[in-house]
Amino acid sequence: MDSSSAESSAEFSGSQSWLQSRRGVRVVGRIRSFRSSEIVGASDGESSCSSSRAQISLTRCDGDYASISFGDQSTGSSRKDSYKLDWCYKQDEGISEIFSREVKPLIQGIFHGRNACVIAYGARGSGKTQMIQGSEEDPGLAPMAISEILMSATEVGGSVAISCYEVYQDHIYDLLDPKEQEVLVLEDAGRKIQLKGLSQVPVNSIVDFKKLFTNACNQRRPQKKSANDTSIRSHRGMIIYVSVVDKKTNHSLIGKMNFVDLAGYEDTKQKSNAYSYPAESAKVNKSLYTLLNVIYALNANGTYIPYRESKLTRLLQDFICRASGAVLITCVNPTLCQDTINAVSLASRSCQMVNHHRHDTTKSSSKSVSKFIPTFSPSNGGSRAQDTLVKKHQLSQFASTERKRNGTPFLTKRRPQPLSKSMKKPGPSLFSSVEKKTNNSTSLTKGRKLFNATSPSPKSIKKNALSDSTCGDTSTQSEETCVSPIAPDVQSKIPESPKDVSFPNEHNDIRESETGLDISAKLSADSEESTTKENHESLVNMAKSSPPLSERLREISNSLKLLSTRQICIGTPKVDVSYYKQGGVDHIEPKTPGVPFNLRLDGNSNFETGTPQDIFRTRSTGLKKSLVQECLSFLNSANKEELKKLKGIGEKRATYILQLREETPEPFKEIEDLKELGLSSKQIGGMMSGILEDF
Numbered sequence: 001m002d003s004s005s006a007e008s009s010a011e012f013s014g015s016q017s018w019l020q021s022r023r024g025v026r027v028v029g030r031i032r033s034f035r036s037s038e039i040v041g042a043s044d045g046e047s048s049c050s051s052s053r054a055q056i057s058l059t060r061c062d063g064d065y066a067s068i069s070f071g072d073q074s075t076g077s078s079r080k081d082s083y084k085l086d087w088c089y090k091q092d093e094g095i096s097e098i099f100s101r102e103v104k105p106l107i108q109g110i111f112h113g114r115n116a117c118v119i120a121y122g123a124r125g126s127g128k129t130q131m132i133q134g135s136e137e138d139p140g141l142a143p144m145a146i147s148e149i150l151m152s153a154t155e156v157g158g159s160v161a162i163s164c165y166e167v168y169q170d171h172i173y174d175l176l177d178p179k180e181q182e183v184l185v186l187e188d189a190g191r192k193i194q195l196k197g198l199s200q201v202p203v204n205s206i207v208d209f210k211k212l213f214t215n216a217c218n219q220r221r222p223q224k225k226s227a228n229d230t231s232i233r234s235h236r237g238m239i240i241y242v243s244v245v246d247k248k249t250n251h252s253l254i255g256k257m258n259f260v261d262l263a264g265y266e267d268t269k270q271k272s273n274a275y276s277y278p279a280e281s282a283k284v285n286k287s288l289y290t291l292l293n294v295i296y297a298l299n300a301n302g303t304y305i306p307y308r309e310s311k312l313t314r315l316l317q318d319f320i321c322r323a324s325g326a327v328l329i330t331c332v333n334p335t336l337c338q339d340t341i342n343a344v345s346l347a348s349r350s351c352q353m354v355n356h357h358r359h360d361t362t363k364s365s366s367k368s369v370s371k372f373i374p375t376f377s378p379s380n381g382g383s384r385a386q387d388t389l390v391k392k393h394q395l396s397q398f399a400s401t402e403r404k405r406n407g408t409p410f411l412t413k414r415r416p417q418p419l420s421k422s423m424k425k426p427g428p429s430l431f432s433s434v435e436k437k438t439n440n441s442t443s444l445t446k447g448r449k450l451f452n453a454t455s456p457s458p459k460s461i462k463k464n465a466l467s468d469s470t471c472g473d474t475s476t477q478s479e480e481t482c483v484s485p486i487a488p489d490v491q492s493k494i495p496e497s498p499k500d501v502s503f504p505n506e507h508n509d510i511r512e513s514e515t516g517l518d519i520s521a522k523l524s525a526d527s528e529e530s531t532t533k534e535n536h537e538s539l540v541n542m543a544k545s546s547p548p549l550s551e552r553l554r555e556i557s558n559s560l561k562l563l564s565t566r567q568i569c570i571g572t573p574k575v576d577v578s579y580y581k582q583g584g585v586d587h588i589e590p591k592t593p594g595v596p597f598n599l600r601l602d603g604n605s606n607f608e609t610g611t612p613q614d615i616f617r618t619r620s621t622g623l624k625k626s627l628v629q630e631c632l633s634f635l636n637s638a639n640k641e642e643l644k645k646l647k648g649i650g651e652k653r654a655t656y657i658l659q660l661r662e663e664t665p666e667p668f669k670e671i672e673d674l675k676e677l678g679l680s681s682k683q684i685g686g687m688m689s690g691i692l693e694d695f
């Protein structure tokens, strides 16, 4: 084995070992090659930055991690701060390299019913679309994946379908069947995400795929305002569905793989980005920050994941969770600019490598730990933009007053989530026949079959032309890679340290949706419009008509009172009269037999022994659990007035609870879920006892 292949296999084994220990989302980088226009240093207007002086350095360490730093070659100064990622691909490493290391291992999973996600993220013009879509001559990750999937599906007798979508201004549109109605993100009773209104089209060959994909890529939902309008920024994605029958169980397994081409990151505060529409950019950036927060929370092993904070993360919820395999590829523009630095810095914060080090006190010094603790800093462009968004999005009056008053995490306000009027009954699903057989696999979004109806456009895939994509000077790069020029005006803006960039919602409660198995038709809508009155009323009415619940609580409360006053007696052993007779006792008085306190019944009705404390603890734990469950069911079903009677629940929290119930039939499944109301543990305790006292 020569040295380069040895190096390559060492790196690959690093990537494999990561796959084995995968818990969250892998965050890698990819530095794209120079375009011809960039080599001569000319600005093409697409990127706000171009110049000739600075460089990007890449250091890779034994397949474990990669570190990117930015500096100025001409002055010899390079910044001491580097941004670590789980890995980074050099300019001379092609798409096929990325495919075999990052994407191929995920494909195996989808044939076992797992979900997977490949996300292209980065500043504008950093090569995201090129990497995902590619071109006729040089296919991107998505076409490469589909041809691999089609081959494997043929071998195992599986079927394949695709959906294509666009997320624009927090609305999702179907690109294979463009229509007025947007796609709705719904959550079923098993907390699985369903995309209502998104068509699935069967794909039998790569030719089928190319027609569909080309057609979808040429679709663009938001209309340009003028011919020169370059500001339309949206996220676009393609979902590949694979259905196979598990030979052992004879059940159908459905795995999905989502390729997401995110809108380019850009700091709207920069003058050079003035051509963007602020509102549009704010939405795009908000969804990007939320996505990175989700990844951060997953990689930091957080208990709460903020999926609900944007439509994009809601859509991706089943694709980026602990049960799935996901990779975020940060595309790095070689014509370096502040947006690139910010994008890399944000990605670095969310990656596994950083978070492993955060938790690994043996490896990292206290300094390096504090370095990664997110803080707000208006000195950084990225942070400033985040700061503004956070203020808008989260520091609602209610949240801030609550925080001041309670010192507790503020309520992550969700907008009312109505059942949209436009919500229509879904058409037959591609896999509907197989789904019926399936008991526990993910159900597919029901959509219309479009295969015959689609009239693909012969136009080529947008933005895939490589006519100007001559590769730059990549020959001299070894493990330490000098890559790119950086704009002189950017030099002063390079963040001092990664700690300057932060995640806006670090202190928020983050909740990861449970991955239930029950696929029920009981769907709740997650549209971003305001709550429709009828739905709200119907929920209130439903809650109003719940006297049986109060009755039940009263019953339980009475039983508890009885329990606390009555002597607990386990079993009723007969009094052995003969014993008394033998003992010469003249008067036999009926006595309650003494039951040893260290006897108790286990789950199988057998007696068990233990110390009085053990027994007491067991009994009280059981009681506590059932009380908590009763309180949670009360919160899941009480009407507004009943809720408002509780300690700590006012008009706003009561409304919020009703909104949550519109999204999910039972928003409170565990006591932890109550933290989403912005209540402290003490307040939750007070509220619980309030519920019990009332009955």
Ligand SMILES: Nc1ncnc2c1ncn2[C@@H]1O[C@H](COP(=O)(O)OP(=O)(O)OP(=O)(O)O)[C@@H](O)[C@H]1O
Residues within 6 Å of the ligand: 032, 033, 034, 035, 122, 123, 124, 125, 126, 127, 128, 129, 130, 131, 262, 263, 264, 265, 331, 463, 464, 465, 466, 467, 468, 469, 470, 471
């Ligand atoms: N590996 C590459 N080598 C050379 N040129 C490339 C490469 N990848 C992309 N390009 C070129 O860079 C330009 C921008 O690429 P692309 O549209 O993929 O970027 P993007 O990140 O998707 O941009 P946006 O955020 O605006 O959607 C295109 O002209 C493309 O041809």
